[in-house]
Amino acid sequence: MSTTEFALPDVGEGLADAEIVTWLVDEGGPLVYMEPMVEVETAKSVVEIPSPVTGTMVRHGAQEGESINVGATLAVLSDDTPGPDSDAKQVAAPTPLQSESQARPAVSLVRRVPAAPTVRRRAAQLEISLEEITGTGPGGRVLNSDLDAAVTATANATTRQPEETLGDHVEKLSRMRSTIGATLSDAWAQVPLITDLREVDAVALVSARALLREELESRVTFTTLFASVIVSALRRYPDFNASLDLSANTITYHSAINLGIAVEVPHGLTVGVVRDAGTLSMRELGDQIADVATAAREGRLEPERSSGATITISSFGKFGGWYGTPLVVPPQVAIAGFGPIKDKVVPFEGAPAIRATLPLSISADHRLIDGSELSKFSSHVERMIADPIRMLGT
Known part of the structure; x- marks a missing residue:
């Protein structure tokens, strides 16, 4: 029997620490090899860490609600594998844990809905x-x-009664909400934002979506079409697919379009990334957007799909908003927001008409993008939406 100091592993997200959410095994409790022993929360997801041994939980390295750095002792474990006793040693996953008589495979991290x-x-x-x-x-x-x-x-057995007023209470911010707050505060402080707001005729886009669904035999969403519009516009205006680094006094114009997709997740918002979006067909783009959104909601975005976006789109129409002022998160220099498509009475060919209308909100970093360039880019996006056949032909 040996005692091991088990270190908090790098969960593959490039983060320096994590917060203990719940210990699933109490001190003195039994451990089963590869069964979850603790849940930790990073800035991006909740992760279950399984036990690397069958044995006993000797001691927790941190209490629930406390943060612990990657590489620090997460727990002290007693390995019941038969073999000579040895002094306590520290092991960091995912390096395989070795006993005198048996080598164990690397510890894997399981992302699933957190629950006891x-x-x-x-x-x-x-x-x-x-x-x-x-x-x-x-x-x-x-x-x-x-x-x-x-x-x-x-x-539907009971009718909910009005809740009693319980008074104020204080809650600690989740790591995700804290990270979102810090990121957006930095973005607001750093980026002199300019936003172009306009209403766009979307009648042709609605018709094109119906035709594409039938032709591709696939569920073509408006988000997929919005993404295609932005990809098309970036071919004409590559300055919007760039990264700005004032500390190095450089601008990087990206050849690949790594499209960030804003996704609502429990208790926050995250951005998944579709890489090389400019090389994908309409069907492939839609499939990857759906995959990224699902992975984000389930808390299992890999590092390559959670960072490195060169421009971001946000489709917030389903939440009831109209216009927005999307924030540009450095080093990106632009973000496009799309509201809900609704019928509105608008002037059309000299007379009032009911037309499907899309509110468009595109923000840019004024340090790199001038107002005139933003207007040209937004106008190009507007033309693509009003005439999607032009977009599909590019």
Whole structure:
């Protein structure tokens, strides 16, 4: 039997630390090889870390709610694998843990909806999928109360009574919300923002979507069409597909279009990345956008799909907004926001007419992009939306 200091592994997101959400095994409790022993939250997701040994949890390296650096002792474990005793040693995953008689494979990190084992068992008994529930616990953790709410909603058995006023309460910001706040505060402080707002005729775009769905036999979304419009516009205006680094006094004009897709996730917003979007067909682009969005919502975006965007799009129409002022996050220099397509009475060919109308909001970094260039870029996007056949031909 040996005792091992197990170090917090790098979860593959390039982050320096993580916060302990829940210990799934108490001190003195039994460990089972590759069974989850702790949940940690990074700025991007909640991750379950499995035990690298079968044995006993000797000591927790940090308490729930505390942060711990990558490489620091996460837990002290007792390995019950038969063999001579040895002094405590420190091992960092994913290096395989070795005992005197057995070599174990590298520890893998499992991303799934965070929930305690008892909650998982109860959900299975109730035949409720945890993926379909928005957890109200820390880091989106599903609680027993969330299962109760799901059962009530499904059965529609009771009418919710007005909640009593409980007074003020204080909550600690999640790591995701803290990271979002810091990132956007820096963006707001650094970037002199200019935004072009306009309403665009979307009648032809709506028709094109219906035709493409039939032709491609695929679910072509408006987000896919918006992405195609931006890719087309960047071919004409490559200055918007750039990175600005004032510390080095340089501008990098990117040959590849790495398209950031803003995705709503529980308790925050994240950006997934579709790489080399300019080389993809309409079907491929739509498939990759869907894959990235699903991975983001499930908290399993790999580093290559969560960083490196050269321009971002945000489709916020389903939330009921109209215009927006999207913030440019350095080193990117532009972001495009698309609102909901709605019928409006507008002037058309000299008379009032009801037309499908799309609100368009494009922001740029004024340090690199002049107002005249932003207007030209936005006008090109407007023409592509009003005449999507032109876009499909480019």
